[in-house]
Amino acid sequence: MRVAAPELGATNLASLRIIIAALTLSPLLYLTATKFSKQKSIKPFIKPxxxxxxxNSVLPFMLFGYAAMNIDAGLSSIINGVTPLWGxxxxFIILSVTLSKSAWFGLFVGFAGVVVLSSHKLTHGVNAEVFAILAVVTATCLxxxxxxxxxxxxxxxxxxxxxxxxxxCSAIIxxxxxxxxxxxxxSVSSNAWLAITCLGVFSTGIAYVLFYRLIENTGPTKAMMVxxxxxxxxVVFGNVFLDEQLFINMLFGGLLILLGVMLTTGLIKPRK
Structure with missing residues (x-):
């Protein structure tokens, strides 16, 4: 995303990523839809x-594309770690799942971690980098x-x-x-084309197959541990391949997010 976004823009990046991923997944769609349609009608599920x-694709991919044009990949990936908190x-809101006191405390700790993580960007006032951070938070919310x-x-x-x-459906849109x-x-360089192709085929198409198979075999809670x-x-790839700078607050913010997620998802439980 960091390689392709500056040349393609957020919307084109999201569009190509989705369309390439949809083409990658098209054989799977044909096989699963054919099998499912023999058992049930798919019509009631079209709107959902x-x-x-x-x-899960159109809006988040556009937001991540915008973020990739303005902040480092490492910073964006750490903020992405708050996804289980929004989950x-x-x-609680959609499924009426009861959250424990430690889970609520974990939510507070995790979102405080985002502020600590982003503190070196917030000192410059409201700018494109701040909006990029908010874009990633919004994407994880979605x-x-x-x-x-x-x-x-x-x-x-x-x-x-x-x-x-x-x-x-996202590709049609x-x-x-x-x-x-x-x-x-x-005017788009070969590096950008290579980046968006890999992003669509491997990091979206094949990754979705692996992730949803993981959900099917282990359940959503364990799957989200990835x-x-x-x-x-x-952070490692951003530093090695893109020469991105590391800041000490990123470490502390990342640890707070990790602690918050572990409390919220029940990996850390208070002793009785």
Whole structure:
């Protein structure tokens, strides 16, 4: 995203990422939809699938694209670690799941971590970097809404069908947006094309298959534990490949987010 976004822009980046991912997942969509349609009608699930596609792909990918143009990949990936916190918040709102006192405290600690993490950017006042940080927080919020909405309204739909069908719906939405773009495509470098292709095929298409298979086999709570690894890889790869600078507050903020997530998701429980 950091390589491709400056050349493509946030909207074109999101459009291409979604369309490439949808093409990657199209054989899976055909197989799962054919099998599912023999057992049940898919019509009652079309509106929820479209909603999840918009909330889990279209809007977050645009927000992450905007963030990639303004802040480091490492910083963005650490903020992405608050996704399980939003998952807990909206499980309370949408699914009426009761949160313990330690879970509520974990929410406070996690979001305080975002402030600590972003403190070296906030000292310059409200600017594009601050809006980029808010964009990532908003994207993670949308992930939390979509995950819980999917759990409530897409019960009985195989996870792999959810992954492929939501991406297909997102691609249909974004195709006219891409076609109406005024970008000079001939000016886009080969590095940017390679980056967006890898992002669409591997980091979105194949990653969705792996993640939804993980949900199917281990359950959503354990599957979301992979979120803890994203900041580590984001910071390391950002430093190694993009020469991104590391700040001490990023370490403390990241640890606070991790602690908050562990409290909220019940990995750390108070002794009785």
């Amino acid at each position: 699938i479209i909603f999840v596609g918009i909330g 807990a918040v909206f499980s 992930y939390g809404i979509s995950a819980n909405y999917s759990k409530r309204f897409l019960q009985g739909v195989p996870p792999l069908l959810v992954a492929s069908s939501t991406m297909a 974004m195709l006219p947006v891409l076609l109406s773009s005024s970008l000079e495509w001939s 979120t803890y690894l994203i900041p580590i890889f984001g």
